[in-house]
Amino acid sequence: MTVIRATEVTKRWGATTALDRATFTIGDGITGLLGANGAGKTTLIGLVLGLHRPDGGTIEVLGRNPWTAGSEVRAKVGYAPEHDALPPDVRAHDLVRHLAEVHGLPRREATERANDVLYEVGLGEERFRPVGTMSTGQRQRVKLAQAIAHDPDIVLLDEPTNGLDPVQREQMLALIRRVGSVLDIDVVLSSHLLEEVERVSDQVLILDAGRVAGGGKMGELGEAATELDVEIAGTASQARDLVKRLAAVGAAATAEGRLVTVALESERVFDLVRDAVADGGIGIRRLERRTTSLEDVYLAADGGGTA
Amino acid sequence: MSDAVIHDRGYRPYDGPRLGQVHAVKSLTLHTLQRIFGLRRQARSKALPFIVVVLAYLPAIVFVGLSALLPKALRDATLPTYEGYYGFVSGAIILFVAFVAPEALCPDRRSRSLSLYLAALLDRTTYLVAKALAIFLTLLTVTVGPVLLLVLGLSIQNAGPDGLGELAIAVGRILAAGTSLSLFFTAVSLALSSLTDRRAVASATTIGVLIGSGIVAAVLEEALKFPDAFLLLSLNTAPYFLVNVIYGVTMGREATYEIPTLIIPLAVAAWTVAGFGFAWLRYQRLQVTR
Amino acid sequence: MNAPTVGPTVAAEHVSKWFGDVVALSDVSFEIRPGVTALLGPNGAGKSTLLRILCGLATPSRGSLRVLGSSPRDPKLYRRIGLVPQQEGLLEHLTGLAFVELAAALHGVPSPREAATRAVTKVDLDPADGRGLKAYSKGMRQRIKVAQAIVHEPEMVVLDEPLEGLDPRQRLRMIELFRELGDEGRTVLVSSHVLDEVEKFGSRVMVLAQGRMAAEGDFHSIRELMDDRPHKIRVRSDNPRAVAAALVSDGSVLGVQLGGDDSVIVDTEDAPAFRTAVARVARDEGARLLEVAPLDDDLESVFRYLVGRR
Numbered sequence: 001m002t003v004i005r006a007t008e009v010t011k012r013w014g015a016t017t018a019l020d021r022a023t024f025t026i027g028d029g030i031t032g033l034l035g036a037n038g039a040g041k042t043t044l045i046g047l048v049l050g051l052h053r054p055d056g057g058t059i060e061v062l063g064r065n066p067w068t069a070g071s072e073v074r075a076k077v078g079y080a081p082e083h084d085a086l087p088p089d090v091r092a093h094d095l096v097r098h099l100a101e102v103h104g105l106p107r108r109e110a111t112e113r114a115n116d117v118l119y120e121v122g123l124g125e126e127r128f129r130p131v132g133t134m135s136t137g138q139r140q141r142v143k144l145a146q147a148i149a150h151d152p153d154i155v156l157l158d159e160p161t162n163g164l165d166p167v168q169r170e171q172m173l174a175l176i177r178r179v180g181s182v183l184d185i186d187v188v189l190s191s192h193l194l195e196e197v198e199r200v201s202d203q204v205l206i207l208d209a210g211r212v213a214g215g216g217k218m219g220e221l222g223e224a225a226t227e228l229d230v231e232i233a234g235t236a237s238q239a240r241d242l243v244k245r246l247a248a249v250g251a252a253a254t255a256e257g258r259l260v261t262v263a264l265e266s267e268r269v270f271d272l273v274r275d276a277v278a279d280g281g282i283g284i285r286r287l288e289r290r291t292t293s294l295e296d297v298y299l300a301a302d303g304g305g306t307a
Numbered sequence: 308m309s310d311a312v313i314h315d316r317g318y319r320p321y322d323g324p325r326l327g328q329v330h331a332v333k334s335l336t337l338h339t340l341q342r343i344f345g346l347r348r349q350a351r352s353k354a355l356p357f358i359v360v361v362l363a364y365l366p367a368i369v370f371v372g373l374s375a376l377l378p379k380a381l382r383d384a385t386l387p388t389y390e391g392y393y394g395f396v397s398g399a400i401i402l403f404v405a406f407v408a409p410e411a412l413c414p415d416r417r418s419r420s421l422s423l424y425l426a427a428l429l430d431r432t433t434y435l436v437a438k439a440l441a442i443f444l445t446l447l448t449v450t451v452g453p454v455l456l457l458v459l460g461l462s463i464q465n466a467g468p469d470g471l472g473e474l475a476i477a478v479g480r481i482l483a484a485g486t487s488l489s490l491f492f493t494a495v496s497l498a499l500s501s502l503t504d505r506r507a508v509a510s511a512t513t514i515g516v517l518i519g520s521g522i523v524a525a526v527l528e529e530a531l532k533f534p535d536a537f538l539l540l541s542l543n544t545a546p547y548f549l550v551n552v553i554y555g556v557t558m559g560r561e562a563t564y565e566i567p568t569l570i571i572p573l574a575v576a577a578w579t580v581a582g583f584g585f586a587w588l589r590y591q592r593l594q595v596t597r
Numbered sequence: 598m599n600a601p602t603v604g605p606t607v608a609a610e611h612v613s614k615w616f617g618d619v620v621a622l623s624d625v626s627f628e629i630r631p632g633v634t635a636l637l638g639p640n641g642a643g644k645s646t647l648l649r650i651l652c653g654l655a656t657p658s659r660g661s662l663r664v665l666g667s668s669p670r671d672p673k674l675y676r677r678i679g680l681v682p683q684q685e686g687l688l689e690h691l692t693g694l695a696f697v698e699l700a701a702a703l704h705g706v707p708s709p710r711e712a713a714t715r716a717v718t719k720v721d722l723d724p725a726d727g728r729g730l731k732a733y734s735k736g737m738r739q740r741i742k743v744a745q746a747i748v749h750e751p752e753m754v755v756l757d758e759p760l761e762g763l764d765p766r767q768r769l770r771m772i773e774l775f776r777e778l779g780d781e782g783r784t785v786l787v788s789s790h791v792l793d794e795v796e797k798f799g800s801r802v803m804v805l806a807q808g809r810m811a812a813e814g815d816f817h818s819i820r821e822l823m824d825d826r827p828h829k830i831r832v833r834s835d836n837p838r839a840v841a842a843a844l845v846s847d848g849s850v851l852g853v854q855l856g857g858d859d860s861v862i863v864d865t866e867d868a869p870a871f872r873t874a875v876a877r878v879a880r881d882e883g884a885r886l887l888e889v890a891p892l893d894d895d896l897e898s899v900f901r902y903l904v905g906r907r
Contacts, residue, residue: 036764037736046596049426071328071428079426081596087418089348101334102427104325113321120318136640146423151321162761165639165790166900183318192764195793233872258817267885274876274886283872287889298765 002027003062003154003186004048010056010210011043018043020210021057026154026188030180032197033190035207036302041190044207045156048188049079062153075104078147078155078185082162086139088132093118095131096146103150110149117149118142120183121175137168141175148179154186155179161196173200198294206301214301222292229290230260230273233283245276264289331428332437339411339441355406362399363449364456366392371460379466386466389481390554392454393488393547400449400492401517401543407445408496409509411438416504422595431590435497439583443493450492451485484550491546491575494582501589517543535564539574549575604666605630606753606784607651612660614646621646623808624660629786633779635795636788638805639904644788645683647805648757651786652680665752676704679746681756689731693717694724697744704749716748717741721770735762743771753784760791772797792896802896804903811903820899824868827851832875833860833888840884849874859887 004026011019019040035041046052047059050066050073059066066073086095093114100110118127121141126134131142140160147155160176161169177200180187191197197204198218205215232239239255246253246262251272253262262273277284345353370386377385393400415421424434458477461467468477499516500509524541527533539545548571605628614622622643638644649655650662653669662669665677688696697716701709714724720740730738739762746754756775760768775798779785789795795802796816803813812819834840841853841861849870854862865871879886893902 034765036766037734037762039764042596049596050430051425051596070430071331074426074428075325077426079423081419081422081426083419083422085419085423087414087420089352091347094347098334098338099423099427102331102424102429104327104330104428105321106324106326106330107334109321109323116318148318163640163790165642166637166792166897167639167904169790170897170901184320192762192768193791193793194765195791233869270885270887274879278876278880281873282876283869284875284889285872285894286891287886289888295765299769302766 004188005060006044006047006057007059008057009047009054009059011040011047011052012055013043017210019047019054022207022210022212023057024205024212024215026186026205027203028186029202030176030187030189030200032201032204033188033207034192034194034197034204034298034302035213038209039207039302040210041207042158043210045079045158045188045190048156049074049077071104075150076153078150078152080143080147080155080157080160082158082190084139086131086142089130091128092123092131092134092138092142092145093127096127096142096149099146100149103152105150113149113151114145117145120148121145122171136163137165137171140164140168140172144172144175144179148183148185152185154188156188156190158190159192160189161191161193169196176200194294194298204294204297206298208302214297218294221294221297225290225292226264227290228262228264228269228273229286229288230262230277230284231286232258232260232277233285234258238280238282242276242280242282245280246272249276251276258285261290328428328433332433332440335424335429335434335437336440336444339438340445342414343407343410343441343445356403359399359403359406360448363396363403364453366395367453367457367460370457371464374461374464374466389454389458389461389477390551390556392457393550396449396453397543397547400488401514403449404446404492404496404517405510405513408442408493408500408513409506411442411445412497412500413504413506413509416593417506419595421593425595431593432587435586435590439493439497439586442497443489446489446492447485450488451482454481454485480553480555484553487549487553487575488546491549491579491582494579494586495542496582498582498585498589501586536566536570536574538564538566539571542578545571545578546575607662607664607786609662610660612647612650612657612662614643614650614655614658620808622650622657625805625808625810626660627803627810627813629784629803631779631782631784632801633775633785633787633799634801634803635798636786636803636805637790637792637795637900638811642805642904643808644805645757648755648786648788652678652755676749677752679749679751679754681742681746681754681759683757683761690729692729693722693726693733693737693741693744696730696741697748700745701748706749709748712748712750713744716744719747719774720744721767736764736767739763740767740771743774747778751783753786754778756785756787758788758790760789760794768794769797775799792900796896804900806904816896816899819903820894823899823902825866826902827864827866828868828871828894829892830863830865830868830871831856831860831888831890831892832863832886833890834879834884834886835859836882836884837861839882840879840886843878843882844871844874847874847878862892 002025006022006024008021008023009019010021033041047054048061048066050070053067061073062076064073096118097110097114100113101107105113121144123138123141126138131139144160157176161172164172173196176187176189179185189197189201201218203215203217206213232242236257239258239260242260243253243255249272251262251269253260262269341347344356374386425431458467458481462474468474496513499513502512503509521541521543524538527537528535539548548566552568552571607629609625609627612622612625636644646655650657651664651669664674667674694713694717698709698713701712706712717724720743722737722740730741733741739759743759760771763771772794775785775787779799787798800816801814802816804811832840837855837859841855844850844863845853849867850863850865852864856862875889876886
C-alpha cells in the first residue's frame, strides 16, 4: 500500500532548487532515505509534513494533500527530527502525553498511551525525570516515543542513532525494526550510515541534487557479483602465496593484506579455491561471494555530492 | 479454568477518538499557562510570576482594607476609585508583560520543540493562536482581577458605586478596559518576543521598547511641539488613554492632553493588529526542520 | 613536519581519574604510535575524560601520561597537536578561510593564509567561499574543524566524533583523509561510535569500557586473542550433511545445526583448527565449498564481547 506518492514534485528555496521534479512512492515497511547533504531529504520530510508547499508537482500522503489537509495528515504521521527537540525541563512522561494530545488524542487516552509507549521503548523509572537529565540514549528513545504515541500510520525518523554508542545503536535499530514489523507502522529512515540502513530497511530511496537517483527493494539492488572474497587466517605473504597457487591452476586472483579476491569466471573456481587452500594448509577466516553493498549502489547513484 | 491474566503494557493499535485542531489549541494553551505559572516545575520558576501578581493585587487589597478601617468621610476624601487603579500598578504590569510572552514563546524555539508542534495538528497560525490565548488569559489576571477585586470589595462595604445598576456598569467597564489592555499588551509582547529565542533578550527588549517608545513620544510632543495625538506612539501609555475613554473619565496626566476621542481606539487597534500581524509574519518564516 | 620524537607519541602508565566518588578512568595504560588509532567505547566509558587529559585540559588523579615526550600541559605542545572537539565553538562571523587562518596564526605558522588555503582545500571546501560560518551546514562545519586542526601540520591529531553530520560520500572522503595523515607519519587518534567505519580507518583500536582499557592493539590480533572463546560460523556447501558430519568427526567443532537449504551453523571453541580443517574436509567429501561466514567476528561483535565482559 502506497503511503507517500510524489509526482514531479519541485521545491525551491530562493535560487536553490531543493527538489527537482522528483517522482517516487514510499510504501510498506521500512524505507531508507539516503542522499548527500543538500540532496533534498529534509525538504522532502517538510513537504510530507505539510510544512511547505511544493512549487510544482504533487505530493500525496495517506491519500491526502499535506499542505491543504495538514492536520488530517499529521494526525497519522509521526516525526522524530534530527536535532535536539525536547524541552529540557519537562518530564518525559508529561512531554509524551502533551504531544499525543496535540496530535489529537483526548487527555485520558493520551496519558495511557504515553505510559504504554514509554514502556515499549524501554524507559522505566526514567520517564518521570526531566528530559534534560537524561542521557543521549534515553533522549533518543523519548523522541521515538513521542513520534509513535498517537499510533500514526507512518513515522519519519531523521538520524535516530545520532550520538549513540554501538550497543545503544543496536538497541535503537532493534526498536525501529520492531516499529516497522511488529507494531506495523511504516517507517521512513533518513540516515547517513549506510550499514545501518542496509541492516534495517526493506527498500531504499536515494536522492541526489533534488532528483531520485536510485533505489529499490534491498534484495534486488545491484547485479550478482562475480568475485569471491577469501580472508585467510594467516599472513600477507601466505595470501600472496595462495594467489600464486591459484594462478597456477588458471584462477585469477589478487591479494590485499590477508584478503584474496578471486575472479569467479565459473562455478568451478569454488573448487579450485578449496583445493588450493587445502593443499597449502591455509586456514579460512571467511569465504564469501562479494555482493554489491548498499555503499556501492549509493556511490554509483549519488553523482558526487554537493559541498 | 484459570482466571490469570497477562497485562500487555506495551504498544497497542489505537482506534479511539481523534480530536481536531481545536482540542490541540486548547491543549497547548493549557500547557503554556502551566509553564508560565511554573506549575510542574521547580519552585523558583513560580517565584517571579507570583510575586508580580501579588504586587498587582496589593493596592486593591490595601484599599479595601483601609476602606473598612477608615471613617466614611476620610474614606471618600482620600481613597482612589477604581478608575485610577492602573496608575498604581503600571510598573507591575510592564514587568508582567515583559515576563509572560517570552516565557510563552521563547523556550519552544530555544529547545527547538516548535518543530514537534508543527508536526502535530497545529500549524504556524494555530500555534500562535494558542500562545496568544495563553498570554491574554494570563494578563487578564492583572488587568481585570485586581480592579474587580477593588470594586467588589468596596461594594461589599457600601463604599462602591451606588446601586446595582451602577455596579453593573462599573463591572462592564472594568471588563472592557481590562480586556482591551490585555489584548493590546498580548499583541505587542507577542511581536517583540517573536524576535528572539532567548527569554532574557525578549524581556529586556519588551521593557526597552515600552519605555523607549514613551520617551520618543514625549520628546515629540513636549520638546518638538508635535500634536498631542503623537503621544499614542508611546506603547506604554496609549492603551491607558483608551481605558480612560472606556471609563468615561478624564483623570491623571492623560487628562491634560487634547486628543480627538475617535483617534484613541483607532490607534490602539492599529497597534494591536500590527503586533499580531508582525508576530504572524515572523512565524511564517521560521525554519523548523533543520 | 618536525622530526618525530623517539618512542611512542603517547605513553600512558596506570592513569586513573576520579571526580569525587566517580571513577572515570581506572588504571589505564597504553601506547599510541604514528598511524591511525581508533578509540572506542560506550557512552560514559571514559573516552572524553581520556581525550581531555591527553590535550592537557585535565590532569590524571594518579599515574602519568606523556605526549611527544612531555606532559600534556606543556605549552610548547600546542603547536604539535591538533584537536577536533565534538562541541561547537566556532566564531560565527568569520569566513571558513579566516577562521582557519586565525587558528594557523595562533599556532605560529609562518604563512597563515597559504597554510589555511591548503588546509581548507584538503577538506574539500572552497577557500574563496565568502560566507560566514553561520551559513555553513553541519557537514561543512565539521570539515572546517578538521581544517583548523591540521593547518599547522601537527604531529598528532585528535578527533572526537569527526564524522557526525557528514553524508556517506563526505564520510568516505574524511576517512581517506585520516589515512593520508596516518601515512604521512602523523599520529591520528579518532574517537568514534560507528564501528563499520572504524574498520576502514586502519586496524589499531583501543577499547575503553567502564573506565578501563578492555583491549588495545591491532584489531586482527585482538580478534585472534579471542580465538579461544566459542565461535559460530556458517558454512554453505552443496552437500551440507556430509560436510557437517565430517567436521564433527574431525574433532574441530563442538556441534552443528543444519540451517536449512545449503547451510550449516557450526559451533567451535577451537577456531584456528576449524579454519584449517574446513577446506580439507570439504575436499575429502567432494563437496563444493560455497561460503564460510563467521557470525560473530566483526568489530561489532568483538566490541560487544569486550564491553560486556564485566
